[in-house]
């Protein structure tokens with residue numbers, strides 16, 4: 001199975017209790033901040049969300065937006081996202097982040113939570129090209145992800161030749177999964193988006209990092 005296929009299988013199995021990650025007491029302060037910051041950032045925009053999972057962030061962002069399309073490549077979490085309160089106006093679509101279809105439309109903002117860390121180093125450009133094909137010049141892009149604090153609970157178990165790192169994660173059914181999870185720092189993020197965006201900003205929270213930029217005019 002490819003890294004991407006095994007990741008999707010892992011998140012399909014984990015979907016029913018995925019939201020427990022947002023109930024950890026040490027994350028409470030960050031989440032309270034993000035529940036205000038994200039909707040304020042996307043207020044009045046037409047937002048494309050990539051890898052929305054169970055729609056935890058969709059539910060807070062959507063009410064502030066002019067319109068929102070939330071996508072994920074796995075049906076199980078997407079079904080839970082559709083059932084959340086407050087997301088009736090959201091368009092949910094099954095879509096691969098590396099091949100976001102033209103039928104989704106064009107957006108002036110994009111959000112991906114806890115996704116960029118799962119993109120292999122060698123596929124970052126492919127993901128960003130796919131995303132930016134759907135964005136208008138000047139679109140606001142925000143990625144939220146886990147900082148290395150997460151490694152206290154889930155240490156890095158392996159590293160490959162491309163510098164991707166892997167964690168071994170056990171699901172409640174006892175199955176063990178090798179999950180690609182990277183922890184890029186500010187300079188690495190800036191280098192990755194340099195061909196696509198301007199005005200990059202980076203912010204460290206206690207448990208997460210936030211990275212944002214504006215889509216550059218396309219050549």
Ligand SMILES: C[S@@+](CC[C@H](N)C(=O)[O-])C[C@H]1O[C@@H](n2cnc3c(N)ncnc32)[C@H](O)[C@@H]1O
Nearest residue numbers: 011051052053056072073074077096097113114
């Ligand atoms: C860590 S979860 C993040 C969910 C949600 N954004 C959040 O912050 O709670 C990663 C998500 O990526 C999705 N995923 C895996 N491979 C994908 C792909 N190629 N394209 C789009 N989504 C993918 C999984 O189904 C899963 O829902």
